[in-house]
Amino acid sequence: xxxxxxxxxxxxxxxxxxxxxxxxxxxxxxxxxxxxxxxxxxxxxxxxxxxxxxxxxxxxxxxxxxxxxxxxxxxxxxxxxxxxxxxxxxxxxxxxxxxxxxxxxxxxxxxxxxxxxxxxxxxxxxxxxxxxxxxxxxxxxxxxxxxxxxxxxxxxxxxxxxxxxxxxxxxxxxxxxxxxxxxxxxxxxxxxxxxxxxxxxxxxxxxxxxxxxxxxxxxxxxxxxxxxxxxxxxxxxxxxxxxxxxxxxxxxxxxxxxxxxxxxxxxxxxxxxxxxxxxxxxxxxxxxxxxxxxxxxxxxxxxxxxxxxxxxxxxxxxxxxxxxxxxxxxxxxxxxxxxxxxxxxxxxxxxxxxxxxxxxxxxxxxxxxxxxxxxxxxxxxxxxxxxxxxxxxxxxxxxxxxxxxxxxxxxxxxxxxxxxxxxxxxxxxxxxxxxxxxxxxxxxxxxx
Ligand code: GLN
Numbered sequence: 212x213x214x215x216x217x218x219x220x221x222x223x224x225x226x227x228x229x230x231x232x233x234x235x236x237x238x239x240x241x242x243x244x245x246x247x248x249x250x251x252x253x254x255x256x257x258x259x260x261x262x263x264x265x266x267x268x269x270x271x272x273x274x275x276x277x278x279x280x281x282x283x284x285x286x287x288x289x290x291x292x293x294x295x296x297x298x299x300x301x302x303x304x305x306x307x308x309x310x311x312x313x314x315x316x317x318x319x320x321x322x323x324x325x326x327x328x329x330x331x332x333x334x335x336x337x338x339x340x341x342x343x344x345x346x347x348x349x350x351x352x353x354x355x356x357x358x359x360x361x362x363x364x365x366x367x368x369x370x371x372x373x374x375x376x377x378x379x380x381x382x383x384x385x386x387x388x389x390x391x392x393x394x395x396x397x398x399x400x401x402x403x404x405x406x407x408x409x410x411x412x413x414x415x416x417x418x419x420x421x422x423x424x425x426x427x428x429x430x431x432x433x434x435x436x437x438x439x440x441x442x443x444x445x446x447x448x449x450x451x452x453x454x455x456x457x458x459x460x461x462x463x464x465x466x467x468x469x470x471x472x473x474x475x476x477x478x479x480x481x482x483x484x485x486x487x488x489x490x491x492x493x494x495x496x497x498x499x500x501x502x503x504x505x506x507x508x509x510x511x512x513x514x515x516x517x518x519x520x521x522x523x524x525x526x527x528x529x530x531x532x533x534x535x536x537x538x539x540x541x542x543x544x545x546x547x548x549x550x551x552x553x554x555x556x557x558x559x560x561x562x563x564x565x566x567x568x569x570x571x572x573x574x575x576x577x578x579x580x581x582x583x584x585x586x587x588x589x590x591x592x593x594x595x596x597x598x599x600x601x602x603x604x605x606x607x608x609x610x611x612x613x614x615x616x617x618x619x620x621x622x623x624x625x626x627x628x629x630x631x632x633x634x635x636x637x638x639x640x641x642x643x644x645x646x647x648x649x650x651x652x653x654x655x656x657x658x659x
Contacts, residue, residue, distance in 0.1 A: 212236045212237055212239075212240040212259060212301060212303065213237075214349075215259050215303055215349065215350055215351050215352075216231070216233060216236070216237075216303070218348060218349045218350050219231055219303070219304070219350045222328065222348050222350065224326065224331070225325060225326045225328055225331075225344050225348060226307055226322070226323055226324065226325050226326060226341070227261075227306055227307055227325050227335075227340075227341040227342075227344040227345045227348065227350060228261070228304045228305065228306060228307065228341065228345065228350070229264055229272075229274070229276070229304075229305045229306065229307050229322055229341070230271075230272060230304055230305045231303065231304040232271070232302060232303060232304050232305075235302075236259070236301050236302070236303045236304075239301045239302075240257070240301055243256050243257055243299050243301065246299060252299050253297060253298035253299035253300075254298040254299075254409065254412075254413055255295060255298040255299055255300040255409065255410070255413055256298070256299040256300075257299070257301065258295075258299075258300045258301065258352055258353060258406070258410070259300075259301050259303050259351045259352050259353075260295055260300045260301065260302050260303065260351055260352070260353050260354060260355065260410075261302075261303055261304055261305075261306045261341075261342055261345040261346070261350065261351040261353075261354035261355075262292065262302060262304075262305055262306060262342075262354070262355055263305075263306050263308050263312075263339050263341065263342045263354070263355060263356045263357055264276050264305050264306060264307065264308050264341075265308065265311075265312055265357050265387060265388040265390075266289050266291065266292055266355060266357075266386060266387060266388075266397070267285040267286075267287055267288060267289040267292065267386035267387075267388075268285055268288060268289070268292050268302065268305070269285055269286065269287055269288045270284060270285070270286075271284065271285055271305065272284055272285075272305065273285045273305075273388070274321070274515075275308070275310060275311045275312070275388045276307060276308050276309065276310045276311075276319075276320040276321055276322055277310045277311060277321050277535065277536065277537065277540070278321045278516055278534070278535050278536075278537075279509045279515050279516050279531070279532070279535030279536055280509070280514065280515040280516065281515050281516040281535075282515060282516070283514050283515045285386075287386065288386060289383075289385055289386015289387055290382075290383035290385040290386055290414075290418045290420060290421065291355060291382055291383065291386070291387075291397050291414040292355075292386060293386075294413050294414050295355075295410075295413060295414065298413050300413075303350070303351050304345075304351075306339070306341030306342040306345050306354060306356075307320050307322055307323075307325050307340065307341030308320060308337065308338050308339055308340060308341055308342065308356070308362075309337040309338035309340070309362075309539070310536070310537045310539065310540050311388065311390055311502070311506065311540050312338040312339070312357050312359055312362055312388070312390045312395075313338060313390065313502070313539050313540055313543055314337040314338045314539060314606070315336060315337045315338070315361070315362075315365060315599075315606050315607070315609040315610055316334035316335075316336065316337045316340070316594070316596075316599065316600070316606065316609070317334060317335055317336065317337040317338065317340025317341065317366070318334060318337070318596065318597075318600050319337070319338075319537055319538075319539045319540075320341075321537060324340075324596060325340040325341045325344050326344070326596075327344065327347075327369060327370060327593050328344055328347050328348040328370070329347070329370065329371065329593065329634065329635055329636060330593065330633075330634075330635065332595055332596060333369075333593040333594060333595055333596065333635070334369065334593055334594060334595070334596055334598075335347070335366050335369055335370055335593065336365045336366030336367075336368065336369035336370065336589075336593065336609075337362060337365070337366060338356075338357075338359075338362040338366075339354075339356030339357060339358070339362045339363050339366050339398070339400070340366050342354035342355065342356040342363075342366070342400055343356070343363075343366035343367055343369070343370040343372065343374070343400055344366075344370060345400075346370070346372050346400045346401060346402060347370035347371065347372055352401070352402075352406060353399060353400065353401045353406050353407070353410050354399075354400045355397055355398070355399060355400075355410075355414075356374075356397075356398050356399075356400060357387060357390070357395060357396065357397055357398060358374075358376035358396050358397075358398035358613075358617070359390050359391050359394045359395050359396070359498060359617060360394065360494050360498060360610050360613060360614045360617045361376075361588075361609075361610045361612075361613025361614060361617065362398070363375065363376050363398030363399070363400060363625075364376055364398075364588050364613050364623060364624070364625035364638070364640060365588060365589055365609060365610065365613055365625070365638075366400075367400055367588070367625040367638060368588035368589050368625045368636065368637065368638025368640075369589070369592065369593040369635075369636060369638075370593075370636060371627050371630070371636030371638075372400055372401065372402050372627065373399075373400065373401050373402065373403070373404060373407055373624065373625065373626055373627070373655070374398060374399070374400050374624065374625045374638075375398055375399045375407055375411065375622070375623075375624045375625075375648075375651075375652075376396050376398045376613075376616065376617070376622060376623050376624070377396055377397075377398065377411065377415065377622050377648055378396075378425070378620060378621060378622045378645050378646050378647075378648065379393075379394070379396055379620035379621075380423050380424050380425040380620075381396070381411075381415050381416075381424075381425055381622070381646065381648065382396065382397040382411075382414050382415050382416075382424070383397075383416075383417075383418035383420060383421040383424045384396075384397070384421050384423070384424070385418055385420035385421045385424075386420075389501075389505040390498065390501070390502055390505065391497065391498035391499075391501035391502055391505070392423075392501055392505060393497070393501060394494075394497070394498060394501070394617050394618075394620075396617075397414065399411060399414075404435065404652055404655050404656040404659070405433065405435070405656070407652065408432040408433045408435055408652045409432070409433040411432050411648060411652070412429060412430075412431060412432045412433055415429045415648075416428075416429040425646070427646055430648070430649040431649075432648060432649050432652050434649075435652060435653045435656050436653055437650075437653035437654060437656070437657050439657065442476050442477050442478065443472075443477045443478070443582045443583065443654070444477070444478045444480075444580070444581045444582050445472060445477055445478065445479045445480075445581055445582060445583050445584070445585055446479075446480055446481075446482040446577050446580070446581040446583070446584045446585075447465075447469055447479065447480075447481055447482070447584065447585050447586060448481075448482060448483075448484040448487070448584060448586050449481040449482065449483060449484075450483065450484050450485075450487045451465075451484075451487070451586045451587060451612055452465060452466070452587075454487070454590060454611065456590050456591070456608065457587065457590045457591075458590065458591045458592065458631070460592075460631040460632065460637070461587050461589070461590065461591065461592070461631070461637055462587070464587075464628050464629050464631075464637050464639070465585070465586070465587045465628070465639060467629075468585065468628055468639050468658075469585065472585075472658075479585075480581075482577055482581075482584075484573065484574075484577075484615075485573075486566070486569060486570050486573055487611075489566050489569075489570065490570065490611065490614045490615055490618060491607055491608070491610065491611060491614060492563070492566075493563045493566045493567055493570065493614075493618055494610070494614040494617065494618055495546070495607060496550050496559050496560065496563040497560070497563050497564070497567060497618075498543075498547075499543045499544075499546040499547035499550065500547045500550050500551050500560050500563075501547070502540075502543050502544065502547050503543070503544045503545075503546075503547025503548045503551065504547070504551070506536075506540070506544055509531075509532065509535065509536075510528050510531065510532070511527050511528060511531030511532070511535070512527075515535070516531060516534070516535045517531050518530035518531045518533075518534050518535075539603070542603065550563075567618050570615065570618045570619055571618065571619040571620065571621075574615060574616075574619045574621060574642075575619070575621075575644065575645075578621070578642075578643065578644040579644075582643070582650070582654075583641050583642065583643050583651070583654065584641070584642040584643075585639060585640065585641050585642075586612050586615075586639075586640050586642070587612055587637075587638070587639065587640060588612060588613065588625040588638030588639065588640040589609060589611075589612060589613070589638060590608065590609070590611055590612065591609070592631050592633075592635035592636065592637060593635055593636070594609075612640060613640070615642070616642050620645070621642055621643065621644065621645060622642070622643050622645070622646070622647060622648050622651055623640055623641065623642040623643070623651075624640070624641050624651055624652070624655055625638040625639070625640050626638065626639050626640075626641065626655050626658065626659050627639075627659065641654065641655065641658075
């Protein structure tokens with residue numbers, strides 16, 4: 212704890228933490244020390260963890276990096292948070308993120324941007340940028356983020372660490388601030404596969420507070436067993452490497468990884484994915500629709516910020532939401548309200564639901580013939596602060612390769628795959644079939 216607190220202090224300029232629980236972490240550490248001595252410590256004893264500001268933690272502030280939740284404190288622990296604490300993990304603080312997890316650069320936070328520790332002029336990725344930088348810069352060992360369309364994998368790639376989005380429903384969403392409920396997953400950042408595996412083992416599994424969570428038994432992920440003599444069948448999606456706008460260096464690093472796998476005796480084959488152009492439109496129609504509904508609860512009545520300059524109930528709603536939400540969140544609420552409106556519902560929302568099914572079916576078909584799909588995590592390395600903030604469509608392109616698994620509900624991990632010539636980290640993404648986290652983690656360990 213002392214080591215991480217020291218780093219947090221030295222690297223304040225990165226803006227990765229909204230709040231640090233210094234005294235609490237020190238006293239928790241002392242408690243854990245006692246338990247270790249008496250042989251009663253939990254599985255995660257002494258693991259120092261950061262929480263994205265979308266996870267409920269009893270009696271701690273929770274704002275989703277938004278002004279609209281000013282002054283809000285959580286009255287209960289989310290299931291994942293409770294399970295970490297039950298196994299004696301130590302929570303060191305609350306990480307900055309894009310407002311309501313909407314963004315790809317962590318520039319949409321009401322508390323200012325997070326800086327990438329590899330190059331302070333560049334973004335760390337988003338929306339879980341603070342959680343990624345907290346691990347990147349050794350401010351905690353592991354952090355929990357949320358991944359709706361890439362918010363754990365993309366910042367992991369930009370920061371040179373591991374980032375996992377498990378299968379949809381593998382980890383309970385109880386106590387996770389909702390963005391798009393049929394996509395939202397709690398995800399994990401770490402510098403090693405072992406740390407990720409044991410964390411997943413603790414937080415995953417059935418939960419009476421989330422009716423969508425899977426009741427499938429949780430594997431002992433931390434065993435990371437893989438038979439090195441067993442040769443795997445791996446697919447890569449041809450279109451991803453031919454995408455306009457993909458950086459030459461990312462392409463060549465991905466090809467190098469493919470060649471390395473082939474050299475190790477695995478079968479690696481190109482497959483077509485003709486639906487690539489439909490991924491972002493499908494993702495952004497469905498997630499904005501769900502967000503517009505989820506965020507209607509922030510009305511100034513029950514929680515957080517209320518505009519002081521109002522006279523009627525209606526003006527209270529309007530002014531509270533106008534003043535409380537940032538520009539990107541408002542854009543999405545409007546877009547989502549539009550695609551759900553009576554005259555456009557079938558043309559956009561219903562159509563996107565059908566395309567979602569096609570994307571999942573197509574991806575599952577590939578995975579019925581191959582163990583994994585590999586693809587780059589992102590089309591470019593970390594971009595400069597401000598580079599895309601004026602153009603939302605350009606920003607959305609950063610999610611091009613991560614949304615396939617999100618739309619399909621499938622698990623995917625971003626693992627470090629070297630650096631570009633400027634020293635910026637590159638990620639390789641590996642996708643697997645539903646509930647194949649054990650295999651995915653074991654393979655990630657073997658391959659790095
Ligand atoms: N960048 C994507 C978005 O803004 C992904 C966000 C996320 O996964 N939370 O929707």
